[in-house]
Amino acid sequence: MASKYDTNPLDPDFPEKAKAAAEAEASTRVLNESDPVTRQFAVPSEDQTRRFAGANTAPYAPPYTGQYVPAHTYAGGFAGRDTSLSRKVDRVNLPENILIAAAYFPFSLGLVAGLLELLFIPKHETKVRFHAAQGLAAHIGYLIISAVLGILGNVAAPADAGSKIFQVAATVMFIIFVIKAWKGKPIHIQALDDLTNWLDDKIKPKA
Numbered sequence: 546m547a548s549k550y551d552t553n554p555l556d557p558d559f560p561e562k563a564k565a566a567a568e569a570e571a572s573t574r575v576l577n578e579s580d581p582v583t584r585q586f587a588v589p590s591e592d593q594t595r596r597f598a599g600a601n602t603a604p605y606a607p608p609y610t611g612q613y614v615p616a617h618t619y620a621g622g623f624a625g626r627d628t629s630l631s632r633k634v635d636r637v638n639l640p641e642n643i644l645i646a647a648a649y650f651p652f653s654l655g656l657v658a659g660l661l662e663l664l665f666i667p668k669h670e671t672k673v674r675f676h677a678a679q680g681l682a683a684h685i686g687y688l689i690i691s692a693v694l695g696i697l698g699n700v701a702a703p704a705d706a707g708s709k710i711f712q713v714a715a716t717v718m719f720i721i722f723v724i725k726a727w728k729g730k731p732i733h734i735q736a737l738d739d740l741t742n743w744l745d746d747k748i749k750p751k752a
Contacts, residue, residue, distance in 0.1 A: 630729045635667055636750075642727055644673050648680025649722035649732070651715075656684035663748040676726065678745040682737040683722075687715050 630642045637644065644666070647658035659681035666673050691712060698705030722732050734741075 634670055634673055637662075637665055641673060642729055645676040645732075646723045646726035648677045649683070649719050649726055651719035651723075653684060653688075655680045655719065656688075659684065660748070663744065664751055667750050674745055675741065676732065678748070679732070679734060679737060679741045680722075681744055682740040683719075683734060685740070686737065691715075 662677035694708035
């Protein structure tokens with residue numbers, strides 16, 4: 546069987562090659578027989594890990610955009626039943642669906658209700674505050690359009706008829722919103738998004 550030492554002894558470089566092969570084998574054997582020390586890493590204690598934890602804060606409440614949220618999320622999991630229509634809102638201690646529906650009451654009642662809700666309902670009640678701001682924005686838009694049509698109605702009879710039709714249609718719309726809110730269904734008036742967000746941001750709840 547051939548080996549690495551099978552070289553021609555008459556080769557003038559034979560002594561040098563044999564010496565190099567022996568040294569290589571010796572160095573390889575040393576490496577194989579060595580017992581290198583594994584570097585040990587210190588394991589942090591529980592106290593060292595705990596000191597990086599921040600203080601407890603209120604749960605994150607993402608901005609509400611009118612989508613249907615079937616239930617509040619609780620830390621215990623997702624097995625709880627739907628209580629979005631009967632749960633009590635913080636600070637005012639009234640059912641959520643009643644407060645949402647109140648913001649859409651016609652005849653300017655919703656305007657007053659929406660303003661009061663924004664003044665007293667805390668920021669983390671994002672769903673109720675969204676509908677309070679949206680209802681307030683809808684009533685502001687209704688008053689502006691009614692005022693413009695009223696002015697035009699003094700000049701032209703068709704504008705006066707249009708103003709009455711608009712008032713009836715707006716009242717019906719508010720009643721539909723009240724029914725939907727009472728049942729917990731989504732209400733989103735996309736054209737009022739900018740005004741809704743502005744009202745929610747600027748009207749801060751009283752401490």
